[in-house]
Amino acid sequence: MSKRPARCILPLAAILIVLSALAQAAAPDQVFQLPAYRRVPLPNGITLLLLEKHELPLISVEVALRSGSVADPAGKEGVAAMTASLLRKGTTTRSSEQFSSDLDFIGMQYNAQVDQDGTYLSADFLKKDVDTALALLGDVVLHPTFPEDEVKKKLAQEEDGIRAAKDEPRQVIQLYFMKFLYGDHPYGRPSDGDERSLANISRSDIAEFYRGHYTPGNTAIAIAGDFDAAAMQSKISQVFGGWSGKAPSAAVIPAPKPVTGKRVFLVDKPDATQTYFMLGNVGISATNADRGYIDVVNTLFGGRFTSLFNTELRIKSGYSYGAVSYFDQLHAPGPFIMMSFTKNATTEPAIDKSIEVLGRLHKDGFTPDELASAKTYINGTLPPRYETTPQLVRTMTALELDGITREQFNQNLVKLQGTTEAEAHRVTETYFPTQDYVMVLVGKGSEIQKIAAKYAPNLATKKISDPGF
Amino acid sequence: MNRRRFCGGLCPSLVVAAALAFVLPVAAQNFNIQERTLKNGMKVLVQEDPSIPNVALYDFFRVGSRNEHEGITGLSHFFEHMMFNGAKKYGPGQFDKTMEAAGGNNNAYTSNDMTVYQDWFPNSDLELIFELEADRVQYLAFDPKIVESERQVVYSERRLSVDNDNFGLLDEQLEAAAIIAHPYHWSVIGWPSDIEKWTLDDLKAYFAKGYSPSNATMVVVGDVKADDVFRLAEKYMEPIPAHDPPPPVRTLEPKQLGERRIWVHKFAQLPIVEIGYHVPQAQGPDYYTLELLQRLLTSGESSRLYRSLVDQQQLAIEVQSSHEATIDPFIFTFTVQPRQGVAPDKAEQAVYVEIEKLKSAGVDEHELQKAKNQAIAAYYRSLQSINRRANVIGRYQVLFGDYHKLATVEQEFNKVTAADIQRAAKEYFDVNNRTVATLVPDAAPEKDKDDAKPAEEQQ
Numbered sequence: 001m002s003k004r005p006a007r008c009i010l011p012l013a014a015i016l017i018v019l020s021a022l023a024q025a026a027a028p029d030q031v032f033q034l035p036a037y038r039r040v041p042l043p044n045g046i047t048l049l050l051l052e053k054h055e056l057p058l059i060s061v062e063v064a065l066r067s068g069s070v071a072d073p074a075g076k077e078g079v080a081a082m083t084a085s086l087l088r089k090g091t092t093t094r095s096s097e098q099f100s101s102d103l104d105f106i107g108m109q110y111n112a113q114v115d116q117d118g119t120y121l122s123a124d125f126l127k128k129d130v131d132t133a134l135a136l137l138g139d140v141v142l143h144p145t146f147p148e149d150e151v152k153k154k155l156a157q158e159e160d161g162i163r164a165a166k167d168e169p170r171q172v173i174q175l176y177f178m179k180f181l182y183g184d185h186p187y188g189r190p191s192d193g194d195e196r197s198l199a200n201i202s203r204s205d206i207a208e209f210y211r212g213h214y215t216p217g218n219t220a221i222a223i224a225g226d227f228d229a230a231a232m233q234s235k236i237s238q239v240f241g242g243w244s245g246k247a248p249s250a251a252v253i254p255a256p257k258p259v260t261g262k263r264v265f266l267v268d269k270p271d272a273t274q275t276y277f278m279l280g281n282v283g284i285s286a287t288n289a290d291r292g293y294i295d296v297v298n299t300l301f302g303g304r305f306t307s308l309f310n311t312e313l314r315i316k317s318g319y320s321y322g323a324v325s326y327f328d329q330l331h332a333p334g335p336f337i338m339m340s341f342t343k344n345a346t347t348e349p350a351i352d353k354s355i356e357v358l359g360r361l362h363k364d365g366f367t368p369d370e371l372a373s374a375k376t377y378i379n380g381t382l383p384p385r386y387e388t389t390p391q392l393v394r395t396m397t398a399l400e401l402d403g404i405t406r407e408q409f410n411q412n413l414v415k416l417q418g419t420t421e422a423e424a425h426r427v428t429e430t431y432f433p434t435q436d437y438v439m440v441l442v443g444k445g446s447e448i449q450k451i452a453a454k455y456a457p458n459l460a461t462k463k464i465s466d467p468g469f
Numbered sequence: 470m471n472r473r474r475f476c477g478g479l480c481p482s483l484v485v486a487a488a489l490a491f492v493l494p495v496a497a498q499n500f501n502i503q504e505r506t507l508k509n510g511m512k513v514l515v516q517e518d519p520s521i522p523n524v525a526l527y528d529f530f531r532v533g534s535r536n537e538h539e540g541i542t543g544l545s546h547f548f549e550h551m552m553f554n555g556a557k558k559y560g561p562g563q564f565d566k567t568m569e570a571a572g573g574n575n576n577a578y579t580s581n582d583m584t585v586y587q588d589w590f591p592n593s594d595l596e597l598i599f600e601l602e603a604d605r606v607q608y609l610a611f612d613p614k615i616v617e618s619e620r621q622v623v624y625s626e627r628r629l630s631v632d633n634d635n636f637g638l639l640d641e642q643l644e645a646a647a648i649i650a651h652p653y654h655w656s657v658i659g660w661p662s663d664i665e666k667w668t669l670d671d672l673k674a675y676f677a678k679g680y681s682p683s684n685a686t687m688v689v690v691g692d693v694k695a696d697d698v699f700r701l702a703e704k705y706m707e708p709i710p711a712h713d714p715p716p717p718v719r720t721l722e723p724k725q726l727g728e729r730r731i732w733v734h735k736f737a738q739l740p741i742v743e744i745g746y747h748v749p750q751a752q753g754p755d756y757y758t759l760e761l762l763q764r765l766l767t768s769g770e771s772s773r774l775y776r777s778l779v780d781q782q783q784l785a786i787e788v789q790s791s792h793e794a795t796i797d798p799f800i801f802t803f804t805v806q807p808r809q810g811v812a813p814d815k816a817e818q819a820v821y822v823e824i825e826k827l828k829s830a831g832v833d834e835h836e837l838q839k840a841k842n843q844a845i846a847a848y849y850r851s852l853q854s855i856n857r858r859a860n861v862i863g864r865y866q867v868l869f870g871d872y873h874k875l876a877t878v879e880q881e882f883n884k885v886t887a888a889d890i891q892r893a894a895k896e897y898f899d900v901n902n903r904t905v906a907t908l909v910p911d912a913a914p915e916k917d918k919d920d921a922k923p924a925e926e927q928q
Contacts, residue, residue, distance in 0.1 A: 002549075002578040030522075055520055058849050088770075096780075097771065104769035105839045107846030126846050153783060160786050160809050163738040167635050271736035274628040304574065306565045315562060318621030321629055343628060373570035380572020380591040383521040388853040465738060 031417055032382035033410045037222075037396060038229055044243055045217030048236055049396045051224040053389060057127040059225030060389035061134070063141055064397035065119040066220075067213035069191035070251045076200050078193020082154060083209045084112035084119050087140040089150035094139060096150055108133050114191050117251075117331045118401050119213070124390055127226045130235070138239035141214065151203045159198050166464050169269055169276040169442040174337070177278040177440040179469040180265045180460070181335055185256045195467035216240065217247030222396035224389040253332040258282040263438045264456035268445030269464040275347040275443030276339075279354055281433040283327040283336035286402040292416030293427045294327060299374040300366050301325055301357075301432070302338060312357050313340050319350040327431075331402065336431065344444055348451045351439070362434055365425055375417060382413075502862065502872060503695040505702065509711040510683025513702045514862055514872060515695040518855055524691030525859040526598055528586040528606075529867050531686075532679030534657045535581050535796060536715045541671050543659015546579040547623050548675050552586065553577075554615045557608035561615060564601055571597055579657055582796045583867050584679070589856060592692040596701055603705035606685075609676060611669055620664065627658045636804065639733055639743050639908050646731045647745040647800050647904035651722040683711040686866050690859040722747065722798060729904040737910040739786070740813045744803040744820060745904045746897050751794035751868045757881045758893045759801060763792045764840040765832060765890070766823065767803070771839070773823045774803070784808060784816045794868045800904070801897065813907045824898045831891040841882055848878075 037051035072079045088103075088110065089096040103110055108125040121141065125133040165171040175190050182188030193201070221240070223232055258281050284291060295303070302309035302325025313323035319342045328334030338358070342350035366374075386392060399409055441452050445461065453459045503515045533545050553575075555561035568575055573590030588598050631637040641656040648654045658664075687706070689698050725747055748759055766774050767790040778785040786806045793799055807816040852858050866872040 002576055056849055056852060058853065097776070100770035100776075101839075104771040105835075105842060107839075107843040109846075109850075124850065126849065153780075156783070157779070157786055157808070160739065163809060164786055164806055167737045167739060169633060170629070269736075271633075273632050274625065304569055306562070306569050311562075314622055316618070318618035319625070321622055321625040341629065342625065373566075376572045377569045377574070380523075380594075381574055381589070383523045383591075384525075384589055384854060384856060387521050387855070390853075 031414050032379050032386075033413065034386060034395065034406055035392070037224075037392075037406065039400075040233060042216070042237060042241065044241060045215070045219070045247065046236075046240055046243075047220040047400060048233060049220060049222040049393075049400060050229040050232055051222075051392055051396065052227060052229055053224055053392070054226050057226050058389055059125055059127055059130055059133070059223065059227060060393045061123045061137060062222045062393040062397045063121040063137065064220045064222070064401055065213060066117070066218050066401055067248065067251070068114050068116050068118045069189055070116050070186040070253060071209070071213060071248075072189060072193075073205070075197060076193075076205055077189045077197040078158070078191075079201055079205050079209050080119060080213075081114040081192045082151075082158065082198070082201060083206045083213075084114050084121065085158075086146055086151060086154055086206060087112060087121070087144045089154065090145045090147045091139045092143040092145060096147070099136065099140070102132070103136055106132055108136070110136075115330075116187055116189075116191060118397075120394075120397065122390065122393065130227065134235055134239050141240070142243055144210065146203055146206050146210070148203050151206060155198050155201060158192065159195050162192070162195055162198075169272065169464075170341070172464075172469070173267075173276050173278055173339070173440060173442050175469045176265065176267050176442065176462075177280070177337065177438070178335065180263070180440055181259060181280070181282065181438045182256055186251075186253060187256060187330065187332065187334070190469055194469060212248050215245035215247055216243045217245070220397050220400040222393040222400070224392040224396070251331075256282045256333055258433075258436060259438050260436050262436070262456045263458075263460070264452055265438070265440045265460040265462070266445060266449060266452040267440065267442040267462050267464050268449075269442055270444055270446065272344070272442065272444045274341050274343045275350075275441055275448055276341040277347075277351060277354075277439060277441045277443075278337050278339045279351075279358075279437055279439045280325075280335050280337040281437045282333050284431055285333045286329045286331060287404060288333075290427050290431070291327075292412045293419045293423045294431055295378065296371060296374045296416060296419040297361075297366065297424050297428055297432070298325055298327060299378060300370055301361050304374075304377060308357050308361065309338060309340075309354070312353050313342070313350060317349075317353065319346050319353065323354070329398075329402070336433065344447045347441075347443065347448045348454070351451070351455065358433065361428060361432055365421070365428060368421060371419055371421065371424055375419065378416070379413075500862075500875060503699075505699045507682065507702060507707040509707055509709060510681070511702070511706055511709075512686045512866070513699060513706075514686065514688045514866065515693065515698045516688075516690045516858065516862065517693060517695060518690055518858075519692045521855065522592050522692050523855065524588075524590055524592050524595060524598075524689060524693055525855045526588045526590070526602075527688045527859045527863050528602065529686045529688065529863040530584045530586075530679055531582070531684050531867055532584055532715055533580050533582045534655060534659070535652045535718055536679060537652060537655070537659075540663060541667055541675070542655040542663045543623070543657070544663070544667055544671060544675050545584055545679070546657050546659065547619070547664070547667065548672060548679075549577045549579045549584050549586075550619050550623060551611070551616070551672060552605055552609065554619060555610045555612065556605040557610070558604045559601060560610075561612065564605060567597070568594075568601060573598065581653055581657060581799070585860075585863065587856070587859075595693060595697065599701045599705040603709065606680060606682070606706070607709045609680075611672055613669055616669060616672065620667075623658070624661070624664050627661065627664060631656065631658060635735065635737055635741055635908055638735070639741050639906050640802075642731055642733050643743045643745050643802065643904060643906035644800065646729050646906060647725070647747065648722055650720050651797060652718060652720065653722075653795070653797065653799055677712070678715045681712045681714060682706060682709050684714045686863055688859045688863040688866070690855045690862070718797065725902050725904070727901050731904075731906050733906065733908045734911050735908060736912075737908060739809060740807050740910055741908040742805045742807065742813045742817045743906045744805075744817065745800035745906075746899070746902050747798060748792065748801045748897050750796055750798050752796075752870055753798065755889075755893050755897075756794065757878075758885050758889045759792050759897070760844060761837065761840040761882070761885055762890060762893060763790050763801070764843050765827070765836060766790055768840070768843055773827070774820060777823050778805065778816060778819050782819060784811050784819050788820070794864065796868060813909070817905065817907075824894065827894045828891065828898070832887050834887065837885075837887055837890065841885075844882055845879075
């Protein structure tokens with residue numbers, strides 16, 4: 001049990017986004033700057049990113065592909081995610097079991113994750129095991145075989161995984177929110193698929209996705225830790241140098257349209273004793289030039305413990321254990337989300353209060369002292385967010401895939417320092433919704449449906465046990 | 470609290486479990502911890518590390534749900550919340566406001582055994598943080614209005630992590646069934662009726678009981694000089710008077726004499742099975758053996774239970790186990806989520822098949838070495854940040870009795886033999902030592918339950 005939920009109540013993707021959003025700001029004395037790293041284009045098209053860090057005998061690697069669930073064929077949502085998770089389930093030289101035994105014997109952590117814009121394979125291991133670890137990583141990236149029985153097994157497990165996730169509202173509410181806000185836009189699709197789409201996926205879909213997207217020209221590899229950069233570059237060249245293939249044409253993501261007016265969606269979870277809700281609209285892209293200013297405003301609005309939103313929903317009223325807001329960081333404009341939860345009986349006043357604070361943000365704005373506090377807060381909390389090798393490789397690949405250089409990232413931290421009242425006011429008016437938003441509630445329909453209907457003319461509803469989001 | 474599956478590793482309690490479970494002292498000689506005991510008995514441990522210009526300052530109070538009794542279950546955790554709600558110099562809300570405006574942030578967590586306050590800040594804030602901490606430890610205020618509001622916050626936290634979280638709910642039920650006498654019987658968050666009813670006097674008594682400096686250890690890791698920390702500790706913390714520590718926890722859990730089974734019926738799509746076996750405390754026998762057993766059985770996709778239940782037989786979506794370092798004996802828990810259509814009993818029996826194999830055939834050196842290698846790698850990961858290191862040092866001091874023991878952990882792991890593994894499996898994973906909790910999905914939801922509260926709660 002802990003004092004605050006900020007890190008716990010959000011799905012992992014959202015956490016990373018909150019952290020990376022917070023990462024983009026700065027403060028008075030010394031503005032934090034991301035440590036220097038080498039960027040080396042390899043002859044076959046891989047972009048290699050190297051950061052030496054010698055305090056502990058550890059190395060982290062992240063292989064990132066510029067293809068995520070946006071590249072899933074319609075009706076087969078989850079192909080990118082299934083491809084990534086099946087890489088380890090058999091290669092030309094290792095069975096699935098052999099791979100797992102080899103991996104576990106060196107105590108290596110290995111993860112495959114997919115979001116809308118990318119695929120991320122991460123490895124974390126002891127320096128002494130570097131050759132084994134890179135060989136394992138190279139094996140899954142270059143030589144997966146996708147055995148038919150493993151594909152079937154994984155798809156069935158994943159379907160049950162989605163059912164299990166729906167037993168816990170905080171795990172799935174953002175998937176419902178994204179679907180409701182983005183509709184048929186690729187960002188409305190669940191990256192891991194749903195109960196129906198997974199049933200439509202076959203081995204050939206996986207193999208085809210692999211052939212089209214797992215190419216060196218589509219890949220960035222970030223490595224941070226206890227190594228010599230030149231030696232590491234030659235190790236990587238040995239493992240990945242023989243890989244060939246063209247990059248797929250870059251995904252074309254249509255500009256998502258913000259919702260006008262108000263729309264509300266209720267997901268009925270009949271045993272829920274509290275209502276989980278999200279309110280928001282289409283926000284900004286990763287490269288939005290105003291992101292630093294927006295981070296300052298959002299820190300004060302819903303990004304930290306003493307934010308306006310958390311103050312009203314938690315500190316003053318006791319409605320909730322926590323209330324946060326954040327702008328997701330995606331290639332195309334991602335969502336702006338306000339999120340909280342409250343017991344069934346206080347659903348209405350908690351939502352009213354959330355809408356009210358949004359109004360107050362526009363009406364009152366923030367004082368110069370508050371802006372200064374936010375800037376100092378952001379700058380002071382940056383170093384621990386870029387301290388460990390897994391944090392660093394995650395940042396390096398995220399910037400690379402978003403096309404943001406380290407210099408730009410660092411300049412943004414300095415620029416953020418200069419957020420004026422006028423800038424804060426402008427970004428508030430431009431990016432924070434006022435009258436137009438969608439709201440998604442996951443809760444006990446029999447108790448809260450009438451309340452939900454109050455907020456929009458046509459209430460959309462669904463049972464949590466219904467397939468899809 | 471344990472086993473929060475979906476926190477992404479950022480949930481503080483999860484970080485704690487991970488960090489503590491795998492402590493190995495490979496780098497212990499590099500820890501360079503400097504130590505000072507203040508006149509009031511407070512211990513201060515400092516590790517200088519200038520790698521980032523920040524500091525992690527943790528206060529460990531040796532008081533947790535273990536020190537509670539019926540009627541005030543969950544009060545340690547509630548108190549943890551109240552420590553942020555105003556003192557003498559810094560009134561309500563000022564602790565957080567002041568710290569955030571200075572570039573710092575904070576959190577806290579409560580376990581069965583202790584309450585831990587965490588501050589993370591730029592090194593220029595060091596004195597300010599001492600001032601804030603001393604103010605609340607010495608002069609905490611108890612505003613009845615704030616108590617009522619915070620009561621609702623904690624109840625919301627309970628709904629989040631227990632009532633609306635099937636794993637949290639089943640954990641609570643399993644522990645209550647397996648542990649019948651010792652205070653580990655109730656969960657850290659506390660029973661709902663106690664959350665609703667504890668009083669201002671309960672709170673004040675609790676403060677007086679647990680929050681003596683002599684009952685606390687401060688750990689500071691980061692870009693500081695130990696002498697500066699000691700000087701500030703003497704200035705701000707030393708004047709706080711010491712008093713008696715909480716009374717000793719006398720009750721010991723009696724030996725379990727036969728299997729216990731419970732069922733939780735709840736609206737859900739998938740069942741869950743949890744199996745708990747009583748095991749010794751952190752300072753008791755077999756701590757390291759049990760750590761390795763946990764890895765052999767469920768750590769990684771080559772682990773015995775993953776391979777059998779998830780991969781080969783496809784009976785479960787996932788299987789995990791949990792072994793915590795605690796002051797008094799607790800339980801080693803297996804958690805299995807069966808696949809849709811698989812009877813929970815079938816998944817449960819598959820766990821026993823693997824356990825019996827381990828008991829009868831033991832483990833070979835390669836597999837044992839794998840578990841040790843996993844533990845060593847995980848240990849290094851637990852040292853990667855100043856925050857996690859502060860946590861590991863403090864937990865070692867409180868739960869294992871002395872942070873110096875960090876230096877012997879590697880030896881302890883290396884001492885574990887295949888014979889130890891087999892003996893411990895036989896000794897602890899015994900049917901009469903076992904409690905099984907099954908979450909049975911109900912198609913229809915239960916009738917309205919706990920939130921149908923009287924008017925005063927609905928405000």
